Amino acid sequence: MKYVSVVLVLIGLLVPPTVLLAHHGSAGYSTGQPVTVSGTVTGFKFENPHCIVSLEVKDDNGNVETWQGELTSPNHLIRAGWDAQSLKPGDKATITGWRAKSGATSMWITKTIVNGQELSTAQGN
Ligand SMILES: [Cu+2]
Numbered sequence: 214m215k216y217v218s219v220v221l222v223l224i225g226l227l228v229p230p231t232v233l234l235a236h237h238g239s240a241g242y243s244t245g246q247p248v249t250v251s252g253t254v255t256g257f258k259f260e261n262p263h264c265i266v267s268l269e270v271k272d273d274n275g276n277v278e279t280w281q282g283e284l285t286s287p288n289h290l291i292r293a294g295w296d297a298q299s300l301k302p303g304d305k306a307t308i309t310g311w312r313a314k315s316g317a318t319s320m321w322i323t324k325t326i327v328n329g330q331e332l333s334t335a336q337g338n
Pocket residue numbers: 236237238262263285286
């Protein structure tokens with residue numbers, strides 16, 4: 214019995230993240246090439262089904278772009294130690310993830326750094 218559960222855990226570790234994301238409907242995102250943007254948080258919706266981060270990002274020419282990052286559900290993020298105040302307007306954030314296939318300035322977030330500190334979703338995928 215012990216042996217069986219060890220094997221199941223190992224299988225769980227081998228499942229690629231894209232499979233774990235299947236229920237999130239990641240089909241709209243390009244999972245091949247991650248993008249990273251940095252900017253100022255303008256909003257954080259801690260809501261079902263998925264939490265949404267809004268960022269104001271300045272490009273090299275000083276033009277401002279609005280980016281949206283999608284995260285997993287509040288329930289999952291709470292288990293990873295997040296709450297509704299994890300991101301606040303004015304915070305400096307860097308988000309990495311899979312950009313929308315449509316080319317829109319939106320992504321499925323895989324890594325979040327707020328005011329220099331990474332907020333892990335390791336428990337929350
Ligand atoms: Cu989901």
